[in-house]
Every structure is written in C-alpha cells, then in structure tokens.
Amino acid sequence: MEQQASKHEQVKQHLHKEITEGNYEPGEKLPSEKRLCDYFKVSRVTVRHALQNLENDGFIYRKQGVGAFVSNQNYKSNLVRLTDFAEDMRQAGLQSSSRLIELKKVDPIKEVNEILDIRPDMKLIQVDRVRLGSGKPIAFDTTWLPPGYGQLLFDEDLTTQTIYNIIEEKYEIPINAGSYRITAANANKFISKHLKLSEGDAVLEIDRCSRTTGNKKVYFQKRYYNPTHVSYVMELSRTDESQGPSKQGLPLKEFSPRFAK
Known part of the structure; x- marks a missing residue:
C-alpha cells in the first residue's frame, strides 16, 4: 500500500502549484499562517514545516514578523532539504x-x-x-x-x-x-x-x-x-554568481538520491 503524502507535504504541494502556475507574483505575500491553518485545517506546526520546505527549495522567502513572500524564480536555493x-x-x-x-x-x-x-x-x-x-x-x-x-x-x-x-x-x-x-x-x-x-x-x-x-x-x-x-x-556551484569565485569552497546546491525504475 502506498504511503500517503504527509499533511505538510500536501500543503507544500498545493502552495507550490499555486506559485508555479502564476497565481502569485514574485514578491507577493502569501496568506498568513493562521489563514493557511484555517484553509487546510491543519496545525501551525504543519504550516510552518510546509513553508520551511518551500523556502529551502527557493520558492519563497520569509521576513520575521511580516510573513512569507514569493521568490523570483530566476534564482535557485542553495539549501539542501532533509527528506524522508x-x-x-x-x-x-x-x-x-x-x-x-x-x-x-x-x-x-x-x-x-x-x-x-x-x-x-x-x-x-x-x-x-x-x-x-x-x-x-x-x-x-x-x-x-x-x-x-x-x-x-x-x-x-x-x-x-x-x-x-x-x-x-x-x-x-x-x-x-x-x-x-x-x-x-x-x-x-x-x-x-x-x-x-x-x-x-x-x-x-x-x-x-x-x-x-x-x-x-x-x-x-x-x-x-x-x-x-x-x-x-551532488550538484555544486563553482562560483557565487554575484561575488565571483568562492574562497570558502563549493556551495552545495543539491545532494539527492536517484532511484532506478
């Protein structure tokens, strides 16, 4: 039996689709955590986890005390996400x-x-x-x-x-x-x-x-x-695009498993 997507993954997937389909413009603010909790009928922990994953993947950025905003998709996140x-x-x-x-x-x-x-x-x-x-x-x-x-x-x-x-x-x-x-x-x-x-x-x-x-x-x-x-x-970046060649090593952009079909 297939393992169903967790609640935070379902929230993430929904928001990801909304962003990639252009329902939100770069720089536009997402609904508040409370509104997302009410809409998806999930806990604040679940919403925060979904937002964290979207941020790690480079789709949003957050301002403390203000909220979450849609990133410019011309830029990619340098973070690697913990998955199950x-x-x-x-x-x-x-x-x-x-x-x-x-x-x-x-x-x-x-x-x-x-x-x-x-x-x-x-x-x-x-x-x-x-x-x-x-x-x-x-x-x-x-x-x-x-x-x-x-x-x-x-x-x-x-x-x-x-x-x-x-x-x-x-x-x-x-x-x-x-x-x-x-x-x-x-x-x-x-x-x-x-x-x-x-x-x-x-x-x-x-x-x-x-x-x-x-x-x-x-x-x-x-x-x-x-x-x-x-x-x-493993996907590495040789340079920091805005600063030229990095002197601190190679930023890790992706480190992920690939499975044979």
Whole structure:
C-alpha cells in the first residue's frame, strides 16, 4: 500500500502549484499562517514545516514578523532539504511502502545511546523495516529511538506511515535537522535476505540522526541501500554568481538520491 503524502507535504504541494502556475507574483505575500491553518485545517506546526520546505527549495522567502513572500524564480536555493523515504519515492515516481520486520524494546547499545545523548543504562525502542519502492526492496532500515519517542510508534501502522509522519503530523514534534554519514558496507546474512542479495554483497550504508527543537535527538537510523537501485547525485556551484569565485569552497546546491525504475 502506498504511503500517503504527509499533511505538510500536501500543503507544500498545493502552495507550490499555486506559485508555479502564476497565481502569485514574485514578491507577493502569501496568506498568513493562521489563514493557511484555517484553509487546510491543519496545525501551525504543519504550516510552518510546509513553508520551511518551500523556502529551502527557493520558492519563497520569509521576513520575521511580516510573513512569507514569493521568490523570483530566476534564482535557485542553495539549501539542501532533509527528506524522508516516502518523499524520495514520490519524487522518483515510485510508490513507497514498508514491510515491518520487528518493533521492540531492546537493551542499551553504548554507541547508539551516546549518539542519542541519553543515559547509558536507558533502554531503546528498535524498529526494523524493509523499505519498498513500487514493491521492490530498495533498502533495509534499523532505527533506534529513546523510549519517550519510541513508545509513540506501537499503535501505528508502520507499513503505510513513516516515522517522520507519525512524529511530526500526529504528535506535532518537528524534525528540524539531521546529520548524515554515508559509507560502504557489506550485507550480513539478515540484511541480504531481506534485500534479496548474497551475503557479503556491497551495500550503501547511510547513518543519520534526526533532531527536533532544542537540538534534541529523536532517532538514530542505519539504512542499507541496494546499490542496484540507488545512487547519490551532488550538484555544486563553482562560483557565487554575484561575488565571483568562492574562497570558502563549493556551495552545495543539491545532494539527492536517484532511484532506478
């Protein structure tokens, strides 16, 4: 079953369409957050997340205390946006779903507890899932959460919902940022079975830690991609167009996954 777009993604898509179809002129102010909340019947957290994503993608800019305005589309944003699996699949034209392997409470794991900044004796909630793109096993995820966040998942359908959706939309806990580490790994017996690989085959490992307000860690995840289905593409700008060649390195304009059909 396809994972539906989250509420903030639906709001973003609607506003994006309005902007790209010319219903708003460059420099024109968008409706206030309150009006958007009333119109879409969503929370202010949801509207703010949608606006943040539009700003990250370069479609709007915001003035503190004034509101959000439509950008001149001749300019592109230099920001890279944090996305979840369902958003990546939709952008690739694939239907996203998950196969839940296990959701359980586990003993502390020294490395994970340190990453999550929680007590070394605190137990964890662990989620193992196969992530599917149009029915094909694209990736295998193991996710660890502190009990306070992890307990929110036990009554949810993790085959059709992402952790992002549950945490952000249902409980209004914004995922503001995340750190990524990308490396090569070899699939163990457990992972290779679920990704339909041979034990020891190469996989793309992505470790990421997502954070909410106050830099509080929400979860740490290890994702193993089948490299047959995914690669990452980086777009760099050699210069700051207004300043000439940059002396501070290359601005990162895009860093995003590309999925095989």
